[in-house]
Amino acid sequence: MDYYLISGPGGILVEEFVLQDDHTATGIDSAVWSPEHGRWSAAPELSRALRSDAGLRALVSPVDRRSAAEAYARLGGGELPGEERLRGLFRERQPLPAAAPLDLGSSPDARRYRILFAGDLDADGLAGARAALRLEPADDPRVAGRASGEGITWELRRIGAGIAWCVDVTVRLGSDPAGVLGALLDHHRQAVREQGLIPVTVERFA
Structure with missing residues (x-):
């Protein structure tokens, strides 16, 4: 809760x-x-x-x-x-709106999720989110950081200026032992929520 x-x-x-x-x-x-x-x-x-x-x-x-x-x-x-x-x-x-999984060009052997958040992160909040998600710097300027483990990768992205953020999680099909994905999505949602953002939804891409 x-x-x-x-x-x-x-x-x-x-x-x-x-x-x-x-x-x-x-x-x-x-x-x-x-x-x-x-x-x-x-x-x-x-x-x-x-x-x-x-x-x-x-x-x-x-x-x-x-x-x-x-x-x-x-x-x-x-x-x-x-x-x-x-x-x-x-x-x-x-x-929450019910729709077919979005198609954003995901690999056919992977499934991608997006945890969407409303609000903005200040410098301390961004630092806290990076630490909680164990992010490493990314080459893409749109990405605040990226990490991976157990066949799952995730990245923190800003959406617009001061509008929203999201955590995109990509899991290789067949690499979710013992429900790790569900626990990871919950952890990431809570970790970013603790920095002051409000979780909006969890979507899946095709």
């Missing part, structure tokens, strides 16, 4: 990506709590706005569960519900 603190009036947003068997995202479940109302409610509109409104993103900080629990108690909510209980509060899903 992903946790976010909302500044200003205060509040906590909890989200969870809905993933298919091929690791692509089909929706986002969410719930929000505020000290003003003192209860949890469905938050599909907030999840959608968070990914399109830079002003709203400036008020939201990605955190881990421990920090969310501390804020929840500090704001008067008591003990943060366990994750199974939180899932029971997800009453309205924010669907």
Whole structure:
């Protein structure tokens, strides 16, 4: 689960990506709590706005569960519900566009995924993302760094100026032992989220 603190009036947003068997995202479940109302409610509109409104993103900080629990108690909510209980509060899903895998010229013996993020990285955030993803410098000026391991390669790319970033992951077919790819995609999504970006979706290329 992903946790976010909302500044200003205060509040906590909890989200969870809905993933298919091929690791692509089909929706986002969410719930929000505020000290003003003192209860949890469905938050599909907030999840959608968070990914399109830079002003709203400036008020939201990605955190881990421990920090969310501390804020929840500090704001008067008591003990943060366990994750199974939180899932029971997800009453309205924010669907993500369903489409056939994109064809961006991927090799026929490989599958490529893109984890898309909204927002921008400052110098410290970029350094943190490079370290967390174990990136090496790349020759391509559009690529912030590249790494590989176990038949899987990944790279961090900027999309537009101050608009979005993505992590592109390419896996050679037949080289995903014991579900390594799913765990890697989750790690990379969380590693970049911890630098302040908001994950938007996980897509697959043909």
